[in-house]
Amino acid sequence: MPDARGASRQKRLSSRFVRDWLKPQLGWFALGTLFAALMATCAFGYSYIISLATDWLKDGDLRVMWLAPIVIVALVLVRAPAMYGQTQANNHGVQKAVVKLQEALFARLIGGDFARLQVKASGEYVSQFANDMVLIREAALRVATNLAKSTLTILAAVAYMLMTDWLLTVVLLVVYPIAFMPVIQLGNRVRKSSQRAQEQAGELTAVLNEAFQGARTVKAFGLEAYQNARASAGFVERARLYMKVLRAKAMVDPFLEVVGGLALAGLFAFAGWRALAGDITVGELVGIIAAIGIASPEVRALGTLNAVVNEGLAAATRIYAVLDEPQGVADKPGAKAIGRATGRVQFETVRFSYPGADPALKGLALEALPGQTVAVVGPSGAGKSTLFSLLMRLYEASDGAVRIDGHDVRDVSMASLRANLALVSQDAFLFDTTILENIALGRPGATEAQIRIAAEAAACDFIPALPGGWNAPVGEGGRNLSGGQRQRIALARALVSDAPVLLLDEATSALDSESEARIQQALAGLAGKRTVIVIAHRLATVRRADRIFVMDSGAVAEAGSHDDLMALGGAYARMVQHQLT
Ligand SMILES: Nc1ncnc2c1ncn2[C@@H]1O[C@H](COP(=O)(O)OP(=O)(O)O)[C@@H](O)[C@H]1O
Ligand SMILES: [Mg+2]
Incomplete structure (x- = not known):
C-alpha cells in the first residue's frame, strides 16, 4: 500500500522537522500552550454559565441579571489577553525557527558543492527561500496555534458535555471522527499538488531572473515578444497548478459545513428527545449547544490543518533534499591545513569530465615553479578555465593529481588551499557594493594603503573620476562599470590578496592596450615573488612568460x-602569425 508508506514517511519527516527546528524553541511553545489552556478553561466556563443562566431565567432567578453578566465579563477579561499571548508566543517561536532554518539552508548551499550550484538555475534556490519558507511558516504557526488551542478547547467542551449528558457525548464522539476521514484524504491531495506547484514556482523565478538580467540582449535582439511568451507560459502554468491546490483546499470548508449542519440537526433530534423526556434540563441543552458552538470552529481548524501541514511538509521535503545531499567535494577527515605555499603548481595527467558531459581534460600535464609566470593559451573550449576550477578544487579530477607545493589538493583543507590562490575569473564578478569594498574583499582586514597600491598596480586610475569615487556603488554584478573597469577592479581584488599563486583567466581581455601594458608591467614586478598563471587569448600579453602551454x-x-615555440613552428607559431596579420 503506497499510501500507508507515504503516510509513515510523512510522519517521520514531521517528527524530524519538529525535533530539528521547533524543539529548540520549546519555551515559546510551552508559553503558548499555557495561554491556550487558559482559553480552554474559559470555554468550559462559558458553557457552564450559559447553562446556569438559562435555568435561572426559566425559574425567574434574579441572578441571571447580575451574576451571569459579571461572570461573562470576567471570562472575557481572561480569554482576550490569553488569545493575544498565545498568538505572540507562537509567532516568536516560529519566526526564530524559520530564521535558523534559512541560515542552515543558505550555509549548506553556499558552503556545499560548487557543482550543485551550477546545475540548477539560481532562481530555483531563490524560490526556496521565498516560497518554501512561507509554507513552512504557515504550517508551523497553524500547528503551534491549533494543536494547543483547538485540542484543549475541544477537550474542555467535551468534558462539559460528558458532565452534562454522557450518552449524547458518546454518540457525538463516535459519529464525528468517521465524518472526518475524507478531510484527511483531501489533505493528501493538497500535498501532492503543492509539491509540483512549488517546483514550477522555482522554474518561473529562474525565467524571470534571466529575462531581467539579460535585459540588454533582450532589447538588442528585439526578444521582448519571445520573453513575454516564456513568462506568460510560466504564469499560466503557475495559475493552473495553484488552482489544483486551491481546489482541494476549497473543498474542505464546504465539507466541514455539511458535517457541522448534520451534527446540529442530529443534536436537536436526539437532545430534544432527552430534554422532553426530562433527562436533562433546558439549561443543560442550551449549555451543550453552546459547547458545540465553541468547539466547532476549533474542529474546523483542525480539519483544515491537515492541508496546511501537508503543504509545509512538501516544502520541508524539498529543504531536506538539499540539507541531506551528501557533499561530493569536501575536506577529508583530518585534512591538514597547509600554511603559506611557495607556489609550486603541478597537474599530473589529469582527467576530468563535467557531470554528464564528454571529458574536458584528457591527461593534462603542466607545472609552474614558485615565482614563475606561466601562460596557458589555446582555442576556447580547450579546458583552460576548467584547469583553474580543478586547482581551486571546485571539482575533482577523476584521474591523475593536482598538486600545490607537492600536496595533492584532495588531501589539504579547502580553506587553506584557497587561501593560497587569488583568482580573477573570466566573468570578473563584482558584488553590489562600493568599489573600495569590492577590492577589500580580497584580503580580510586590508588597510587603505594596501588597497591603493593594488588598485594602482591594476591601473584603476578611473576610480577618482567616478561619481562617489572609491565609494561609488558598482551596481548588481558591477553593471555601473564598463567591462574593462570591472576587470581592473577584479584584478585589484586579486592583487590585494597576498596569496602566493595568482590565477588570471582572460583577466585583461576587455582592456585598452595602454591599461594592459601597465598591468603587464605590474605583473612583471611580481616575478620571483608570486606564481602567476595567465590564461590569455592575446598572445602579445604572454610572450614574456617563463613557459607557455x-x-x-x-x-x-x-x-x-x-x-x-616560435622555433618549433607548430600551433603556437601559427596562432601568432594569425594575430599579427
Ligand atoms: N559547468 C560545465 N558543465 C558542463 N560542461 C562544461 C562546463 N563548463 C565547461 N564545460 C565544457 O568543458 C569544456 C572546457 O571548458 P572551459 O574550461 O571553460 O574552456 P576554455 O576556458 O578553454 O574556453 C568545454 O567543452 C565546455 O563546453
Ligand atoms: Mg575559459
Whole structure:
C-alpha cells in the first residue's frame, strides 16, 4: 500500500522537522500552550454559565441579571489577553525557527558543492527561500496555534458535555471522527499538488531572473515578444497548478459545513428527545449547544490543518533534499591545513569530465615553479578555465593529481588551499557594493594603503573620476562599470590578496592596450615573488612568460618559451602569425 508508506514517511519527516527546528524553541511553545489552556478553561466556563443562566431565567432567578453578566465579563477579561499571548508566543517561536532554518539552508548551499550550484538555475534556490519558507511558516504557526488551542478547547467542551449528558457525548464522539476521514484524504491531495506547484514556482523565478538580467540582449535582439511568451507560459502554468491546490483546499470548508449542519440537526433530534423526556434540563441543552458552538470552529481548524501541514511538509521535503545531499567535494577527515605555499603548481595527467558531459581534460600535464609566470593559451573550449576550477578544487579530477607545493589538493583543507590562490575569473564578478569594498574583499582586514597600491598596480586610475569615487556603488554584478573597469577592479581584488599563486583567466581581455601594458608591467614586478598563471587569448600579453602551454581539447599540445615555440613552428607559431596579420 503506497499510501500507508507515504503516510509513515510523512510522519517521520514531521517528527524530524519538529525535533530539528521547533524543539529548540520549546519555551515559546510551552508559553503558548499555557495561554491556550487558559482559553480552554474559559470555554468550559462559558458553557457552564450559559447553562446556569438559562435555568435561572426559566425559574425567574434574579441572578441571571447580575451574576451571569459579571461572570461573562470576567471570562472575557481572561480569554482576550490569553488569545493575544498565545498568538505572540507562537509567532516568536516560529519566526526564530524559520530564521535558523534559512541560515542552515543558505550555509549548506553556499558552503556545499560548487557543482550543485551550477546545475540548477539560481532562481530555483531563490524560490526556496521565498516560497518554501512561507509554507513552512504557515504550517508551523497553524500547528503551534491549533494543536494547543483547538485540542484543549475541544477537550474542555467535551468534558462539559460528558458532565452534562454522557450518552449524547458518546454518540457525538463516535459519529464525528468517521465524518472526518475524507478531510484527511483531501489533505493528501493538497500535498501532492503543492509539491509540483512549488517546483514550477522555482522554474518561473529562474525565467524571470534571466529575462531581467539579460535585459540588454533582450532589447538588442528585439526578444521582448519571445520573453513575454516564456513568462506568460510560466504564469499560466503557475495559475493552473495553484488552482489544483486551491481546489482541494476549497473543498474542505464546504465539507466541514455539511458535517457541522448534520451534527446540529442530529443534536436537536436526539437532545430534544432527552430534554422532553426530562433527562436533562433546558439549561443543560442550551449549555451543550453552546459547547458545540465553541468547539466547532476549533474542529474546523483542525480539519483544515491537515492541508496546511501537508503543504509545509512538501516544502520541508524539498529543504531536506538539499540539507541531506551528501557533499561530493569536501575536506577529508583530518585534512591538514597547509600554511603559506611557495607556489609550486603541478597537474599530473589529469582527467576530468563535467557531470554528464564528454571529458574536458584528457591527461593534462603542466607545472609552474614558485615565482614563475606561466601562460596557458589555446582555442576556447580547450579546458583552460576548467584547469583553474580543478586547482581551486571546485571539482575533482577523476584521474591523475593536482598538486600545490607537492600536496595533492584532495588531501589539504579547502580553506587553506584557497587561501593560497587569488583568482580573477573570466566573468570578473563584482558584488553590489562600493568599489573600495569590492577590492577589500580580497584580503580580510586590508588597510587603505594596501588597497591603493593594488588598485594602482591594476591601473584603476578611473576610480577618482567616478561619481562617489572609491565609494561609488558598482551596481548588481558591477553593471555601473564598463567591462574593462570591472576587470581592473577584479584584478585589484586579486592583487590585494597576498596569496602566493595568482590565477588570471582572460583577466585583461576587455582592456585598452595602454591599461594592459601597465598591468603587464605590474605583473612583471611580481616575478620571483608570486606564481602567476595567465590564461590569455592575446598572445602579445604572454610572450614574456617563463613557459607557455598550448592547450587543445583537454591536453597540452606544445610547451616552452615564446622563442622555443616560435622555433618549433607548430600551433603556437601559427596562432601568432594569425594575430599579427
Ligand atoms: N559547468 C560545465 N558543465 C558542463 N560542461 C562544461 C562546463 N563548463 C565547461 N564545460 C565544457 O568543458 C569544456 C572546457 O571548458 P572551459 O574550461 O571553460 O574552456 P576554455 O576556458 O578553454 O574556453 C568545454 O567543452 C565546455 O563546453
Ligand atoms: Mg575559459
